[in-house]
Structure formats: C-alpha cells, structure tokens
Amino acid sequence: MITILFACTRNAGRSQMAAGWFNALADPSKARAISAGTQPADRVHPVVVDAMREVGIDVSTARPRRLTPSVAAGAQWLITMGCGDACPIVPGIRRDDWDLDDPADLPLPRVREIRDRIKRLVEMLIDREALAAASPSA
Numbered sequence: 001m002i003t004i005l006f007a008c009t010r011n012a013g014r015s016q017m018a019a020g021w022f023n024a025l026a027d028p029s030k031a032r033a034i035s036a037g038t039q040p041a042d043r044v045h046p047v048v049v050d051a052m053r054e055v056g057i058d059v060s061t062a063r064p065r066r067l068t069p070s071v072a073a074g075a076q077w078l079i080t081m082g083c084g085d086a087c088p089i090v091p092g093i094r095r096d097d098w099d100l101d102d103p104a105d106l107p108l109p110r111v112r113e114i115r116d117r118i119k120r121l122v123e124m125l126i127d128r129e130a131l132a133a134a135s136p137s138a
Contacts, residue, residue, distance in 0.1 A: 011037025
C-alpha cells in the first residue's frame, strides 16, 4: 500500500482537495492519500467543502492536522502545495511541488478552478504511478 501525503500551509484547502480527489480516483487496494499542514487551521475552508461537494466528494468531516516528520515518514510520496521551506525534508521519500493558489478567502468560481486543476494533477499522478482503479468490464 502506497501512502501519498498532500501538504499545504493550513491543511484547509489545497491538500484537502487533493487527498479527496486521490482517494476517490485511485485504487484503494494500491494507494491512499492523507493530508497535513505546517500551520493547520481549525477547519477546512467552507468554500472548499462546497466546491468538493459539487463533485460528490465530502471533505466536511476532514480535520486539519500538523505536518510533522513522523506523519511524513509514513508516506512514500510528499506532494507540497505552497508550504515551501516549512515542509519537512524526509530522506527516502519521493517529493513533488504543485504551484497552486491558496483557496482561502477566494470566491467559489475561483475555488472551482483550483479544484479542477488539482483533479488534473491528481489524475496525472495516478496515471504515472499506475494507481488507477480497474475499469469495470463492458
């Protein structure tokens, strides 16, 4: 089982959307996603909850958590989104950085754009790492 860790600053927007998309699209027998933040918020941004609900993914019960070396150590991939130097360096973990705007305080149409860009990035990661769920037979 591969664990993908999505990390951003507040763990209230980008990383929550990425983990939601990943867990909805990847084969759960091959991989799972978790998320964390360097300075976690008290809750997921309500506009992010609304944007994800529109596509059938519920992140309303997700709770932001702190990104620590021990959290990162359990992952094989660390995908960062704006936490920069505050994200831990973990030896042996594969790492990528996605340049994404923070959805905090943005209007819903702009959050939808970020959500959809995250979906495309997640799909590319799933394809590249062969983590897609099997297609149903026709």
